[in-house]
Amino acid sequence: MNATHFRRLVSLALFAVLLIGGDRLLGWGLDQLTMSSHARYSRLYRGDEAAEVVIIGDSRGVHSFYAPAIADSVGQRTLNLSYNGISTELAEVVLADYLDKNEPPRLLVIEVTNFASAPDALINFKPYFGHSARLRQLFDREQSYTANAMRLIHLYRFNCENFLRAAYYLRRDDQNWILRSQMADALIGLTEQQTPAPLSESTYTDLNRAALRRMVQLADERGIELRLVVAPYWPAHREKLANWPEVTQKIRDTIGDKHRLWDYSLAISGPTNFADRVHLNLNGAQEFCARLNRDQFFVTAADRQPPVSSGAANIRP
């Protein structure tokens, strides 16, 4: 080997050191940034949250339960942990991690239509890969290439929407994340013309059903009161889901007799309340919150019990 070759080899080695060292250093910096954010999962994995009402679901959970409105009307700290497209399996991981790292809530609300979601949204949980053994396990099972890439390249963990959200919510609360647009007239027209079709049975995977069962079990074991709910759909769309009775029956079979399924699928109407066929907007979420209050949805069994000795026991901060 002559001097030129040696110099080139050294250059390549130095380049590799720079590449890997830079990756680790930048990765560490981005992790610090992510974990100091007010984004919902940064709060979850940082720990020490003490929400009294916790909500979990997919995008329908995000846009149907407006945490600031619920907190105002109920007077309890509310944390919405829903995220676009998360499957029940992923929701189970979120719930279990939340309960491990934070105070258990008094009331857990699960929007159950994520029953039908594939685990694709897992990709957006990459920034928290280093903070949860359960997430790592799920990644290893569902997306092993991604999991290995994240172990090799730390910067790759931040290549997803949740990192962008963490950066955006660095100095602001993410609980007011909600759709504010109104359903387009064209979409209303399209829905009217839509022919009735069943929700595909294949999307209701056994894995999701088993996960929902375990979530219910976990809440019961921890003594957390549970609300299993179906959030509103645009009524014309919901009426065209041909197998809706069978779908809800399947959910009821999964959660068992002990728990009630609060079906609000037709509870809200009017185009000003919807952003699209399956999502409420801010107006709709506020109206839905009022409806839930009228139904005493957020009142737990503990709230109904009369004070035992002194009122002080029931005072919550």
Next chain:
Amino acid sequence: MTFNSLTFLIFIAIFSALYPLTHGRSRLWLILVSSCIFYGWWDWRFLLLIGFSTTLDYWLGWYLGETDDPRRRRWLLSASLVANLGVLAFFKYFGFFVNSFVAVADSFGWHVSPPLLNIILPVGISFYTFQSMSYTIDVYQRIMPHERSFVRYACFVTFFPQLVAGPIVRADYLLPQLHRDHPLRWEAFLSGVQLILWGYVLKSVVADSLAPVVDNHFAAPELSTSLGMLIAVIFYAFQIYGDFAGYSLIAIGIAEIFGYDLGRNFDRPYFAQSFSEFWQRWHISLSTWLRDYLYIPLGGNRGGTWRTYRNLMITMLLGGLWHGANWTFVIWGALHGLYLVMQRLSGVVFPRLTAFFSRDEWPFQVLRVACVFSLTCFAWVFFRAQSFSDALMVLQRIFMFDGLGFSAVPFKFEVVKGIALVSTLVACEALSFRFQARPFFARHPRLMGFVNACALWLIALFGTFTGNSFIYFQF
């Protein structure tokens, strides 16, 4: 096999290992066999077509080179043009011509039911057909001698870095390079790797990050707001640029590592201050091909004003049709033809106004760039839309001005990320007008290492790894 696939990484690793072991003829065979594997990976049947085209043009070129009889030479050239354009017309435009004929017949009340053929469009057919045709035309015009080695000629047509999506390299440019062995040089390796890296940044970071936003809006334009649709159109302009310029850079970089120069295919097109300048910066290999083999043979600007306008329109219409068998591409080409004509016409009709707007002060330059970019985006609407009615719907949504709030725009985080990436790209390109990156990094190779590391970190952080195909493969 695409440049952004794992299969290609394995392929190029094997090719790189074998390349230094070969010389002369064995190297040509290595390039040819590798190119056939690369191309046949899509569908082995495509090899039959490219084999036919290559063999035919090789023999026609041979006879063209060997004979001096003008009639015979004209006949041989015609045979090459008819065969190449015939193959292109059959595989790419058969359905288009038949459907257009049926539509016209229907409008006259004649109901015809023509035979329907399920023809597969071979990848890159438009590119290698043009490349192969340029050879016979050049030999006919005695710009270059005919190639005696079939293997070398086949290497020229099938050279894998530029086979499926260009650049369309002329025979007189690439064939002489295939006549000599290129030793692997460290400097060429570094320079090639840098081009490849920035190609991947353009493709994987810029183009593929913009794609979901664009696809979402163009899939259902009637559901988009004005602002959302406008963002989608501007993003598409950068998506197609990132995609195609990225591919070209990767192709040029791969060729450079092995000692071949494919020329330049893009040169910061969205900084063009006129449409003629735009076409000197966008898809340079195609625009020069069209200029030299279509516009100039039609008469160019030699036959007076109106003949020049006619030639421009014909060239751009056919350039549009070259991109795809759809009227939307024809309209895209017609719009660019019209822009070029209007640009020339404005100097004649409004000489003082044109002179005023042609001033060198920077606000006028910015205004010209903005005008050219806006009209280019307008034309991209037709290029991207699935049909003419979809394109009209896109324009209707934009000009309704009914949803100008950002809150109604879906994929907000993707949009913000896209805006950041596009702004960075524009800033880097603007900077490159003042700062020549390549000579600078040639003087400071250590800094080049740092820049390459940045490119890799950028790909890890913002790259899209879903194996999105390159847009120009469909052409």
